[in-house]
Amino acid sequence: MKLIVHDNDGMKWKELPSKDYIVIDASKPSASCFGCFGCWLKTPGSCVLKDSLKEMGRNLASVDEYIIVSEVNYGVFTPGVKRVLDRSISYLLPFFRIIDKEIHHVPRYKQQFDFKIYIYNSKNISDLEKDVLEKYIAGMAINMNAKSTQVYYIESVEEVVL
Amino acid sequence: MKTLFIDASPKRKWSNSAYFLGYVCTFLGANKNDSLTIKLPRANKYNDVFEHIKNCDKVVLGVPVYVDGLPSHVLVFLKELEKFCHDNQLTFTLYTVSNCGFFEGTQTQHLLAQLKLWCDKSNIKWGGGVGIGAGEMLGFLRFLPIIFIIIAGVLGSVELVSQLINNTFSVTDIISSMGIPFLLIRIGISTIFSMGMMVKLFEMSRKLKKSETFDCVYTGLILCPKWLFMALASCYWFIRMLIMHKNMPWTAFRKENKISETK
Numbered sequence: 421m422k423l424i425v426h427d428n429d430g431m432k433w434k435e436l437p438s439k440d441y442i443v444i445d446a447s448k449p450s451a452s453c454f455g456c457f458g459c460w461l462k463t464p465g466s467c468v469l470k471d472s473l474k475e476m477g478r479n480l481a482s483v484d485e486y487i488i489v490s491e492v493n494y495g496v497f498t499p500g501v502k503r504v505l506d507r508s509i510s511y512l513l514p515f516f517r518i519i520d521k522e523i524h525h526v527p528r529y530k531q532q533f534d535f536k537i538y539i540y541n542s543k544n545i546s547d548l549e550k551d552v553l554e555k556y557i558a559g560m561a562i563n564m565n566a567k568s569t570q571v572y573y574i575e576s577v578e579e580v581v582l
Numbered sequence: 583m584k585t586l587f588i589d590a591s592p593k594r595k596w597s598n599s600a601y602f603l604g605y606v607c608t609f610l611g612a613n614k615n616d617s618l619t620i621k622l623p624r625a626n627k628y629n630d631v632f633e634h635i636k637n638c639d640k641v642v643l644g645v646p647v648y649v650d651g652l653p654s655h656v657l658v659f660l661k662e663l664e665k666f667c668h669d670n671q672l673t674f675t676l677y678t679v680s681n682c683g684f685f686e687g688t689q690t691q692h693l694l695a696q697l698k699l700w701c702d703k704s705n706i707k708w709g710g711g712v713g714i715g716a717g718e719m720l721g722f723l724r725f726l727p728i729i730f731i732i733i734a735g736v737l738g739s740v741e742l743v744s745q746l747i748n749n750t751f752s753v754t755d756i757i758s759s760m761g762i763p764f765l766l767i768r769i770g771i772s773t774i775f776s777m778g779m780m781v782k783l784f785e786m787s788r789k790l791k792k793s794e795t796f797d798c799v800y801t802g803l804i805l806c807p808k809w810l811f812m813a814l815a816s817c818y819w820f821i822r823m824l825i826m827h828k829n830m831p832w833t834a835f836r837k838e839n840k841i842s843e844t845k
Contacts, residue, residue: 421842442841452655453648454592461823464836478838493661494699495692496651503654513834514819516684516812523685523808528837552699556692560650 477510495552599644609787681717687800715802
């Protein structure tokens with residue numbers, strides 16, 4: 421199963437079979453994480469906010485490929501895509517472990533996913549911004565316990581390989 | 583008004599970002615005419631913030647790290663602010679105090695790099711950033727002296743009641759039951775843990791005062807080994823989930839059924 425988080429309707433996401441794909445349209449309004457830690461302490465494993473992003477931890481635990489399709493702003497994803505990521509920390513435990521002498525979260529699930537990130541409208545992204553983005557994604561991939569990470573710079577969302 | 587402090591944490595009360603900004607503000611020793619601290623409002627209600635920024639030559643942003651980068655609600659604000667800066671040709675200097683829950687302050691580096699990029703795109707001068715590790719723990723440590731004093735008070739009261747029951751009264755025994763030396767040692771240790779953060783924020787306030795810029799500096803808990811931090815953090819989460827949410831510690835490890843298993 422694959423999870424797709426996108427902020428652009430350029431692809432016919434709705435035509436993808438639901439038994440193989442979970443598709444989240446990050447351009448639709450949803451609440452931002454407000455840092456209550458409820459998904460770790462009050463309702464461990466799921467967010468306390470009752471909307472479509474409540475079960476992001478469960479979604480991540482169910483897939484072996486996680487595809488993000490986003491533009492980039494200031495070396496980070498668009499606010500909608502970042503909102504989905506911020507609401508996903510129930511996938512992890514609040515506890516810590518050491519990886520390469522740095523402290524990171526302990527995963528809640530054994531399942532790991534391949535992380536594929538497609539950045540569209542990428543023609544005018546500077547090398548500096550790419551560097552900031554790639555370091556940020558590498559750090560996030562360790563914290564999210566990803567099995568592998570690939571970043572693709574594309575012009576149009578139609579170039580996304582599913 | 584010259585310096586605006588913006589607490590960009592989404593927490594309404596007791597935000598760690600506000601706590602760290604409070605140190606910079608205090609060390610700066612600015613009066614009410616020179617500085618103002620505000621909370622970042624919800625989306626689409628930024629007009630007041632923009633008006634304040636218009637009248638400032640320095641802005642200090644207190645912002646937590648969310649999943650290694652800028653939180654989504656701050657990105658929404660920054661996009662609007664970028665447009666406002668271009669439209670009004672603003673020329674303030676942006677300083678940042680960022681904190682993350684991990685031990686290493688260096689794990690705020692991606693967020694600070696993202697803010698530097700925002701400055702480049704908005705034609706705003708980057709003043710510098712302090713990245714603080716163990717932000718949640720340092721935020722909690724501010725309450726520890728109060729908790730220790732309450733415990734000492736309770737122990738002293740218990741001793742007083744037992745003396746009254748036994749028809750005796752000894753001030754020395756009451757003071758000794760409160761464990762004053764141990765109380766002072768415990769308060770001292772929790773203060774020492776926070777000293778690295780205090781020193782870096784003091785240095786930042788000096789730079790701010792002189793309108794000097796710097797790049798990024800990182801700090802966190804000092805004199806605390808990583809294994810102790812990990813053990814204390816685990817205890818903190820277990821106690822918090824038990825006291826605040828009445829959840830047993832082992833429920834923290836709960837797993838949701840995978841979607842394929844429920845279909």
